[in-house]
Amino acid sequence: MAEGQSRATFSDMSQSTQEDWQAIMVEHVPFARGGGARVLDHLRLLAGDYGGFPVDRLTHCLQTATRAYRDGRSEDYIVMALLHDIGDTLGAYNHPEIAAAILKPFVSEELHWIVEHHGIFQGVNFFHHIGLNRDMREQFRGHEYFDATAEFIDKYDCPAFDPDYDTLPLEFFEPMVMRLFEKPLKSIYKKTEQEIAA
Structure with missing residues (x-):
């Protein structure tokens, strides 16, 4: 918050006023629009984390996005591919749902569904090796x-x-992430943000 800007005065949200929320939303709008940078920072945490896999988790995400890009997929699809495993460091037991929650305001229902269910669908390739039903996606x-x-x-x-795939670097995808996260397709706060930004 810049010096001289007003702040909310309540200590109990049930006593907040319209003036309080005006002060909060003035701060919220630029913060929300910077979400892409924070997402990229979190994605970088996957670098060097192999988890036993042949490539680290960041490389896997970059490779997934690179393959989608080279196949001519849309920008929102490519970003979904890039971020599909971003939840690995936060949710070892539900990483697809974490990625889906992050992407939900910014992608179509279809892309949201893909990322939310990709873990179960990937299981066809390995669940039988760890004592699970490989046909769970059925x-x-x-x-x-x-x-x-x-x-x-x-x-x-x-x-x-x-490990030998010609994977594009994160810098290649950064502008796509920033564009996607700048404006949500759907959010309960979308209308208010647009009014304040105008």
């Missing part, structure tokens, strides 16, 4: 995004563990 057979999620796994996520 519970979603017939869902309108089933084929799109299976395609994401087969074409981009599954083969993205190749």
